[in-house]
């Protein structure tokens with residue numbers, strides 16, 4: 093039996109019916125067509141599915157869509173504003189912090205959340221905190237550089253603190 097949920101995704105209110113067993117990542121990808129959130133494993137290890145739930149990075153393969161009822165979710169599609177990359181996205185681009193790019197959305201979402209919790213990062217902090225994000229291309233050196241540059245960009249642009257939940261007015265039903 094389908095269950096009705098309501099949540100905010102990238103600033104837009106969403107109402108939907110979901111199967112009780114639907115994972116949040118499946119809901120985002122298959123029902124909302126937000127395919128920037130990737131699925132890289134079935135063991136909750138790779139971090140490719142990382143999104144923000146109420147401002148904190150979580151693995152969206154590891155919770156059910158019904159558990160996100162009433163929450164505020166941000167995906168990689170919600171980071172850029174008015175066509176301008178988020179400072180962390182810009183840093184990954186500038187530092188070549190990606191190769192195939194499959195892990196990159198999850199890396200960026202984890203990095204933004206990390207900087208919001210700990211703005212003054214060292215390279216060792218990044219390596220220690222990113223044990224839940226795997227890169228099959230093993231481009232970790234540039235990923236660390238990108239996170240540090242992105243942290244500096246977030247501080248200078250005032251985005252190093254978690255933004256308040258946003259609520260739009262016209263719910264979309266999917």
Ligand code: FES
Pocket residue numbers: 130131132133134135136137138139140141142151152153154
């Ligand atoms: S798909 Fe979620 S951790 Fe790998």
Ligand code: FES
Pocket residue numbers: 189190191192193194195196226227228229230231
């Ligand atoms: S850039 Fe290819 S998996 Fe990380």
